[in-house]
Amino acid sequence: MAKTQSFADKAKGKKKADHITVKFVKSVKTANGNYKFNEKFVRLEDINKVTELK
Numbered sequence: 001m002a003k004t005q006s007f008a009d010k011a012k013g014k015k016k017a018d019h020i021t022v023k024f025v026k027s028v029k030t031a032n033g034n035y036k037f038n039e040k041f042v043r044l045e046d047i048n049k050v051t052e053l054k
Helices: 007-013 047-052
Strands: 020-029 035-044
Touching: 020 047, 035 047
Parallel strands: none
Antiparallel strands: 020 035
């Protein structure tokens, strides 16, 4: 039997995301002088808001 649904049909049905996800890396200095990096994923409405992250 032939497939009734193609990949193009599946991709056409998906909704495009209205946000963008970026990886935010923050450096933190510990009490004994070493640096630690905290990583997290942040959802933004617009890529221009990257400069506002702290």
